[in-house]
Amino acid sequence: MIIQTRRIKELELDAIHLKHEKTGAEHLHIAREDVNSVFGVGFGTPPENCTGTPHILEHISLCGSRSYPVRDPFFKMLNRSMATYMNAFTARDYTLYPFSTTNPVDYQNLRSIYMDAAFHPHLRALDFKQEGWRLEHENPNDKTSPIVFKGIVYNEMKGQMADPGYLYYAKMQQFMFPGTTYANNSGGDPAAITDLTHEELVQFHKTHYHPSNAKFYTYGTFSLEDSLKYINEKLQEFSPINPPHPEKTVKPFKAPHRVNMTCPVDPMTPPEKQTKASLSFLGNKATDTFEGFSLRILTDLLTDGHASPMYKALIESNLGSEYSSTTGFDGSTMIGSVSFGVQGMREEDVSKLEKAVISTLEKVKEEGIDPKRVEAIVHQMELDQKHKTTFFGMGLMQGLFSSWVNGCNPIDLLELNKNIDRLKKELASGPYFQNLISKYFLDNPHRLLFTMSPSAEYGAEIAANETTRLTAKLSVLTEKDKEEVYAQGQALLKNQETAEDVSCLPTLHVKDISPKAKTYAVEHSAVHNVPVQWRQTATNGVTYFRGINTIPGLTPELKQYLPLFTDSLVSLGTKTRPMDEIDDEIRLHTGGIRAAPFLSTNHSDIDRIEEGISFSSYCLDRNQDKMFDLIQMLIQETNFDNVEKLRTLIQGNASSLSNSVADSGHMFARTNAASYLTLGGSVSEQYGGMTQVQFMNALAQKEDLSEVSQRLKEIAALAISRSNLRLAVTCGEDQMTSNEKAAERFVSRLGLATGDMRQQDTFTPVSKDAFFELPFGINFTAKCMRGVPYTHDDGAKLQILASLMSNLYLHREIREKNGAYGGGASYAATTGLFSFYSYRDPSPKKTLQTYTDAVRWVLDGKKEFSEQELAEAKLSIFQKMDTPISPAEEGLVVFSEGITDEMRQRRREQLLKVSSENVKEAAEKYLHSDNASKLQATCILGSTN
Numbered sequence: 001m002i003i004q005t006r007r008i009k010e011l012e013l014d015a016i017h018l019k020h021e022k023t024g025a026e027h028l029h030i031a032r033e034d035v036n037s038v039f040g041v042g043f044g045t046p047p048e049n050c051t052g053t054p055h056i057l058e059h060i061s062l063c064g065s066r067s068y069p070v071r072d073p074f075f076k077m078l079n080r081s082m083a084t085y086m087n088a089f090t091a092r093d094y095t096l097y098p099f100s101t102t103n104p105v106d107y108q109n110l111r112s113i114y115m116d117a118a119f120h121p122h123l124r125a126l127d128f129k130q131e132g133w134r135l136e137h138e139n140p141n142d143k144t145s146p147i148v149f150k151g152i153v154y155n156e157m158k159g160q161m162a163d164p165g166y167l168y169y170a171k172m173q174q175f176m177f178p179g180t181t182y183a184n185n186s187g188g189d190p191a192a193i194t195d196l197t198h199e200e201l202v203q204f205h206k207t208h209y210h211p212s213n214a215k216f217y218t219y220g221t222f223s224l225e226d227s228l229k230y231i232n233e234k235l236q237e238f239s240p241i242n243p244p245h246p247e248k249t250v251k252p253f254k255a256p257h258r259v260n261m262t263c264p265v266d267p268m269t270p271p272e273k274q275t276k277a278s279l280s281f282l283g284n285k286a287t288d289t290f291e292g293f294s295l296r297i298l299t300d301l302l303t304d305g306h307a308s309p310m311y312k313a314l315i316e317s318n319l320g321s322e323y324s325s326t327t328g329f330d331g332s333t334m335i336g337s338v339s340f341g342v343q344g345m346r347e348e349d350v351s352k353l354e355k356a357v358i359s360t361l362e363k364v365k366e367e368g369i370d371p372k373r374v375e376a377i378v379h380q381m382e383l384d385q386k387h388k389t390t391f392f393g394m395g396l397m398q399g400l401f402s403s404w405v406n407g408c409n410p411i412d413l414l415e416l417n418k419n420i421d422r423l424k425k426e427l428a429s430g431p432y433f434q435n436l437i438s439k440y441f442l443d444n445p446h447r448l449l450f451t452m453s454p455s456a457e458y459g460a461e462i463a464a465n466e467t468t469r470l471t472a473k474l475s476v477l478t479e480k481d482k483e484e485v486y487a488q489g490q491a492l493l494k495n496q497e498t499a500e501d502v503s504c505l506p507t508l509h510v511k512d513i514s515p516k517a518k519t520y521a522v523e524h525s526a527v528h529n530v531p532v533q534w535r536q537t538a539t540n541g542v543t544y545f546r547g548i549n550t551i552p553g554l555t556p557e558l559k560q561y562l563p564l565f566t567d568s569l570v571s572l573g574t575k576t577r578p579m580d581e582i583d584d585e586i587r588l589h590t591g592g593i594r595a596a597p598f599l600s601t602n603h604s605d606i607d608r609i610e611e612g613i614s615f616s617s618y619c620l621d622r623n624q625d626k627m628f629d630l631i632q633m634l635i636q637e638t639n640f641d642n643v644e645k646l647r648t649l650i651q652g653n654a655s656s657l658s659n660s661v662a663d664s665g666h667m668f669a670r671t672n673a674a675s676y677l678t679l680g681g682s683v684s685e686q687y688g689g690m691t692q693v694q695f696m697n698a699l700a701q702k703e704d705l706s707e708v709s710q711r712l713k714e715i716a717a718l719a720i721s722r723s724n725l726r727l728a729v730t731c732g733e734d735q736m737t738s739n740e741k742a743a744e745r746f747v748s749r750l751g752l753a754t755g756d757m758r759q760q761d762t763f764t765p766v767s768k769d770a771f772f773e774l775p776f777g778i779n780f781t782a783k784c785m786r787g788v789p790y791t792h793d794d795g796a797k798l799q800i801l802a803s804l805m806s807n808l809y810l811h812r813e814i815r816e817k818n819g820a821y822g823g824g825a826s827y828a829a830t831t832g833l834f835s836f837y838s839y840r841d842p843s844p845k846k847t848l849q850t851y852t853d854a855v856r857w858v859l860d861g862k863k864e865f866s867e868q869e870l871a872e873a874k875l876s877i878f879q880k881m882d883t884p885i886s887p888a889e890e891g892l893v894v895f896s897e898g899i900t901d902e903m904r905q906r907r908r909e910q911l912l913k914v915s916s917e918n919v920k921e922a923a924e925k926y927l928h929s930d931n932a933s934k935l936q937a938t939c940i941l942g943s944t945n
């Protein structure tokens with residue numbers, strides 16, 4: 001039954017909202033010209049407690065189903081598909097299973113897997129114990145080893161709750177929405193996960209994973225009729241039910257609430273500046289889409305950018321180092337909320353935060369908001385509509401699903417221009433934003449001041465709680481129960497090691513991989529001896545610009561300042577114009593200006609690199625001149641003597657880097673391990689690894705920044721010139737002439753380098769074992785070895801080897817057996833480094849041994865990889881290689897890396913030809929030979945325990 005159809009002109013799509021007559025399932029179809037089609041099925045899964053039922057169910061649903069009775073069809077399909085995206089995730093009150101692909105056969109294959117997993121999963125007790133939690137001997141084969149808690153989600157959430165940003169957000173929501181489902185953690189709190197039973201999980205599936213509680217989403221050019229016919233066939237066996245409706249609407253506070261909690265100490269930052277605090281306000285009902293749209297815009301105006309009132313009051317004032325993780329508009333709940341807060345503050349300054357927020361809101365209400373800032377927001381929306389992205393359909397789905405689950409008409413959420421037009425009318429007829437400030441902030445008693453301060457005892461308290469829970473579980477075990485624990489561990493091991501017949505799973509084949517790489521024609525010219533690469537393509541009226549300025553031979557001291565230098569370009573302002581004024585102009589005329597350190601390893605020699613800075617932007621075609629002028633001003637006139645803004649930037653960067661370690665520890669571990677093996681790895685560590693985290697935190701404690709300012713000026717003398725510059729422009733054919741003139745004017749204003757240019761540093765690889773102690777209660781590991789450059793024949797063999805190891809050995813050993821959330825092997829084709837890694841890992845030393853065992857497994861004399869296993873490894877690699885890219889990225893591989901179409905085609909042919917014998921040869925040569933064993937590096941981030 002069709003509920004509604006609508007043409008959304010600004011997004012160039014047709015939306016159709018349907019309802020399944022028998023069960024009540026809803027379906028939103030977006031018809032739009034796009035090669036990347038999307039399918040998703042989701043369910044409202046509001047949690048009833050903090051045991052993580054929705055999250056654990058999400059995992060277990062993908063562990064085998066009625067039509068696909070294998071252990072983990074989801075992970076196996078990752079290697080039997082050319083999907084551009086495959087995932088499943090649990091949000092605040094829903095669970096979603098989405099994928100995207102460009103291949104119609106692949107689409108049908110994955111749709112069948114996802115539908116069967118959602119509606120007919122096995123939900124076996126053994127899978128519950130593996131994915132959720134269990135009691136098991138530390139060594140499952142040793143009855144005398146202690147019994148401990150294990151489980152993938154259990155360990156995942158231990159790591160998640162160690163992430164300071166997530167911990168703060170999760171706890172704030174608990175007290176912002178008391179008495180509702182949102183007071184419960186849908187991901188699961190480790191302290192409560194061990195209370196969940198398998199029977200409770202099965203019952204939750206029965207009442208929630210039902211068509212009457214389902215929402216389907218399809219996007220792209222594949223047939224809607226085919227989708228409807230298929231879905232209808234699969235739903236016919238179901239009768240309608242009334243899904244549970246737990247409380248989602250919080251009872252409004254009669255007076256403001258205050259809550260104080262503790263959190264772990266961050267060893268990298270001063271303990272006296274680790275308090276987080278925010279003032280949060282209850283917002284609008286999800287079904288009032290225009291009110292939500294307006295409140296989101298207002299919050300952005302209040303918080304986003306150097307010119308925003310809250311940035312000036314909370315960050316620029318140095319009240320805190322950066323915004324708290326809760327800051328902004330949150331529309332993920334039945335009734336939304338808005339928060340203003342900071343982290344990196346002193347505990348005694350919490351009262352100042354509350355006063356600063358209220359006084360800022362009162363001031364904005366009295367003075368209003370500069371119309372130019374509102375115009376800039378509208379411009380960003382217009383630009384976003386025209387800016388073509390690879391995953392547009394996936395982004396649409398994820399953006400609207402939460403509100404759809406909470407009763408909104410999903411098509412209303414797509415009509416951006418309608419909301420913009422109404423907003424303009426409201427602003428023209430009266431003090432619209434001022435009225436919203438009164439209604440939702442100043443006159444709103446539902447207000448929460450939430451504070452979290454570091455405690456040296458926090459980690460010990462968490463560990464003690466786990467010990468107490470474990471002791472309580474063990475105290476009631478009889479000898480028979482203990483025998484069952486051992487037997488269960490043995491059964492799980494047997495299940496994990498059993499070779500399965502996976503012939504029931506659909507698959508693509510190597511023949512489905514195009515033998516030819518997709519190419520993008522580019523042209524080259526020179527402006528005042530500066531090379532310019534041109535890409536003419538359909539950009540929907542947008543011009544994309546990128547520049548790379550290489551800096552040969554930066555000293556090690558200056559290298560560690562380079563990330564701060566590039567951030568300074570877009571943060572400090574000039575001697576004649578403050579950054580808040582410039583920031584407004586950037587937003588009014590561009591999609592933002594970005595600058596970052598640039599690093600590229602030579603395609604034919606992994607011991608040669610190119611480094612420097614890159615800068616980029618994009619704009620509507622009408623704003624080309626303004627975009628180039630703004631970039632020019634920033635890279636030539638930045639005021640590095642603005643030490644107050646510099647201090648704010650340093651403190652924010654230090655805080656942001658420290659917070660990112662808990663979420664991306666495996667990447668930091670891998671970067672650190674790689675730093676001992678290649679020059680590029682060493683530089684990458686200085687730019688963005690643990691070395692940079694420690695360096696930035698050391699700078700944050702400096703009172704006198706004059707030396708820092710001087711170092712940035714020294715880099716500017718080397719970096720901002722046309723001596724080592726190259727440019728790339730992507731635009732429509734009709735915009736070539738205007739962009740050529742703009743680029744010529746841009747280059748003509750640049751001078752030659754005035755600093756001392758030295759030769760590239762020499763580098764000697766060494767073996768190293770590194771460890772960083774961090775209060776996570778969970779670990780991240782990495783091990784790296786040297787490989788070969790991009791153009792070397794063995795690179796393709798190492799790439800296939802990494803895929804085979806991950807899919808056939810490491811996934812089972814690290815995730816299923818050891819309980820880490822993730823782990824595997826990867827080969828970086830452009831840097832020539834082979835890496836092992838694990839993520840949120842309870843047993844890092846065991847994992848390091850697993851890396852060694854993986855090489856032995858490959859080299860086993862009896863081991864031969866089948867054609868199907870090789871095909872799956874190749875599919876998993878080409879899946880990433882052939883993912884569609886946006887117009888902005890076309891031709892950038894040759895621009896940034898120097899990798900030509902001919903090199904890419906040769907690599908493609910090498911990958912397709914790799915055999916089982918080739919893989920074993922590469923393992924022996926690079927991972928097992930005497931030379932390789934002498935040159936390997938490991939890194940662990942986590943606890944000494």
